[in-house]
Amino acid sequence: MLLKSAAVILVLTVAGPAAAQANKPIPIVATFSILGDMVERIGGEHVAVATLVGPDGDAHVYRPTPADARAVNKAKVLVVNGLEFEGWLDRLIDASDFNGIRVKATDGIEPIAFEEGDGHAKHDDDEKHKDHGKQDEQAKDDHHSAFDPHAWQSLSNAVVYVDNITATLSKADPSNAATYYMNRAAYVAEIQALDAEIRAIVAKLPANRRTVVTSHDAFQYFGRDYGLTFLAPHGLSTESAVSAKDIGHLIEQIREQKIPAVFVENISDPRLLKQIANETRAAIGGTLYPGALSAPNGPAHTYLRMMRHNAMALAQALGS
């Protein structure tokens, strides 16, 4: 009798915490809000996501805090974008002694190469350059990546992101893998539906109204997918300094091509764009979201909403 009770107690003592462990959400750190949103969609209640660069944050110039190091240290999975988007990340990982799994969301996509010094305004060539985006071309300039990191602006890349995240989550937490793949399927269906919707909207735009000016060069992937051209005074990063020649060149292009709209961004200073708009009589078409979600009460607080908002804003400005 005593032995039986002892056996029961022993089993409960061992099995209890194990069962509780299976229900505790896995701590995950995502580097910025878009990745954070994707992980939450796939992981649901089984993950506890901490995002480093939050809504309306600029990951190009982000400076990590000690709280971030603590979050990374406790995390089982770290989700990063890659393509040198997070220049501050390696030091943070070293400092925080991270020993979980790291997943690069951009693994497997076809990146667009960016050639610094080509002149920021000439981007029709980027599509031809994507085959020879070699690191040694940019070796002298270690501040800018050889590739455009804003890959999430393409919905087809988003599916790759989701696949990479799902695979890693399932590896870290095999007991819930079925749930993750189920969530993934639902999410991918929504992504593909949005993609079809945007394609239909853009197809209706006239051929001579498909060029737009934004603050920094964040929309090349969007442009590649849907056949739009994006020009910008800043280069790949909001940190780059602008020269008078670049602005003059941009203004000339806007005048020549009769570009109808310029767009400010949620993460950068709108003054430069407003100056350009004033001088060319292009309208400010609205705010685009290049690399961060909006606050929860804003129009772009999830990834899908953000993509839809961007597409609608563009279509509205170009269609009118």
Place this chain on the structure above:
Amino acid sequence: MIWDALLQPFADYGFMRRALLGSFAISIGATPVGVFLMLRRMSLTGDAMAHAILPGAAIGYLIAGLSLGAMTIGGLIAGMAVALLSGLVSRVTALREDASLAAFYLISLALGVLIVSTRGSNVDLMHLLFGTVLALDDAALILLCSITSLSVLILAALFRILVLECADPQFLRSVSGLSALTHFIFLMLVVLNLVGGFHALGTLMAVGIMILPAAAARFWATSVGSLVLVAVAVAMFSSLIGLLLSFHYSLPSGPAIILVAGVAYGISLLFGPSGGLIAQAMPRRHSEV
């Protein structure tokens, strides 16, 4: 050819004209203040101020979100507080101006970083607060020109007493009660010009245009009045050439302007008649300076 290179960029583009106007405004307003800073051996004040305004901008951000107006006013208040406190400490205690300013700006900077990180700000506040000369909108131009007008008027009114305060502060204190007031008004002018300059032009340009032309002018002028005039001329010239270089050679505008001023400084250092290197090497009569 001359037209193409020198004047056409300004004729064709509104943003170049505004950039030139803004640079001229700050040359006329901030550079004379820089001359006095140099005379009072406070040349590094500008850089210190750039850091000192952080807590003010942070509090402005906490109160009103990403409002440039609130952050600028907050920065102004913080800068004034640091300038005033350091001036007060240097007058009332044994600590000199440079050390007291250093102490206060470091405290201010640390406070600013603390405020920013506890609230978990996602944007780089300083990144937003500091502008570029190529993006001067109407509000920024009005701000710059107002600050310049105010500076020029105040400097003109206080000119003689400022000169005396630079040259012999103890004497001034003994003969006039206006000494402390003048000192504080001068510090106000420094902060005002700097914060206005940061907002419109960025830290590099604002501080650079204050100090470099003054340093260059030192080698040409022998009286304070002519120091100011030569410094303003150098500043305006650097602005013009810098903007043209930025336009023709695709260089960032702020650094281009400051580097031209730097070249002017280098040339003055070598060839300036009043204390320049070559002038010192040549034999001269005893009575010349």
